[in-house]
Amino acid sequence: MLRSTLLWLSRRRAMLQFVTRRSLPRAFARRFVAGETLDDAAAAVRAVNARGLSATLDLLGESVTSSAEAVAARDQVLRVVDRIVADGVNANVSVKLTQLGLDLDPGVCRANMVAILERAAPSRLFVRVDMEGSPYTERTLRLFREHLHPRFGDLVGVVIQSMLRRSDRDVEDLIRMGARVRLVKGAYAESHQIAYPEKRDVDAAFARQAERLLDAGCCPAIATHDERLIAAAKRHVRERGYGPDRFEFQLLYGVRRDLQERLRAEGYRVRVYIPFGTHWYPYLMRRLAERPANPPSRGA
Known part of the structure; x- marks a missing residue:
């Protein structure tokens, strides 16, 4: 019940506007979000790299409502790409397609995503297409399969959520393509027809x-x-x-720093997912919904 409530709240724009203007929620969000500016994110990447870990930067934001907002988001991501290259840090980029206009016009979204990949490609900077709720799964994978991966190859990857019943098939399709996949359990509220309702089934799918x-x-x-x-x-x-x-193993910023350190000490490659930006409220609510399984640590 608590998880469902938190996920419902994550989609309420009125709550977003109310919460993000108040100092206490903003301070709490800093446990899971590197900050609101690119400078904040860059500092977090340097700190993570100093511990022998790599990073992926996620400019928070999703479901823009105009082409102008989509272009503005694209330009912000381009600045992230440029900053990573300029700083020479061990990091890559994660991007949500609804942030680039997927809900508005697939062509606009594709053009924005291609612009990001074209900026990143000369530096061999990898870009990951994040996965969102199930209404976007097929559209995201179609864009990846038909337009992004054929052109940019191993410089672009995608995410699969093991909680979705379709994911075994999607994994096989992506393996045949030679695609780079990030496997996650999934953090969105989904119907039982679309997703496994029981944790044991999600875990079994993830392991498989x-x-x-x-x-x-x-x-x-x-x-x-x-x-x-x-x-x-x-x-x-x-x-x-x-x-x-x-x-590589990938772990969230602000969650289980002890686990990050242990895996690194054991010789595994570890990448920390570092979100930043002003649109942190939906992300924070999804992280809180996961807390029974993912207790937070005191640092990144």
Whole structure:
């Protein structure tokens, strides 16, 4: 019930406007969000790199309501790309397609995404297309399959949510393409017809899909704080004799710093997902909805 309520609140624009103007919620959000400015994000990346970890930067924002907003978001992401290159840090970029106009016009969204990839490509900077709620799954994958991956290859990747019933099929399709996949459980409220309602089924799907991606060898990102699933992935890698450069673990900023450090000390590649920006409220609500499984730490 609490999780459903938090996810419902994450979609309420009136709550967004109310909460983001108040200092206490903003201070709490700093546990999970690097800050509101690109300078804040750049500082967080440097701190993460200093600990021997890599990063991915996510400019928070989704579901823009005009082409002008989509273009503004594109330009902000271009500045993120430029800053990563200029600073010479170990980081890449994650982008949501609704932030670039997917709800408004697929052509506008595609053009904005291509502009970002064209800016990143000369520096071999990787860009990940984030996954959103299930109404966007097919549209996101279609754009990735038909336009982005054929042109930019391993410089662009996508995300699969193991909670969705369709994801086994999607994983197989992406493996055949040689696509780079980040595997997550999923943080959006979905119907039982679309997603597994029971945690055990989501966990089983995640473990199954992680093994397929690890075997395929397309540099997957195993993104979870669930230590049982992390242990299962490590066991599979060990049994198959795969090297640590075959994949990476990805963990959220502000969640389980101890786990980040332990995996790094064990020789695994670890990337920290660092969100930033003024549109932090929906992201924060989704993270709070996950807290029973992902207790926060005191740092990033």
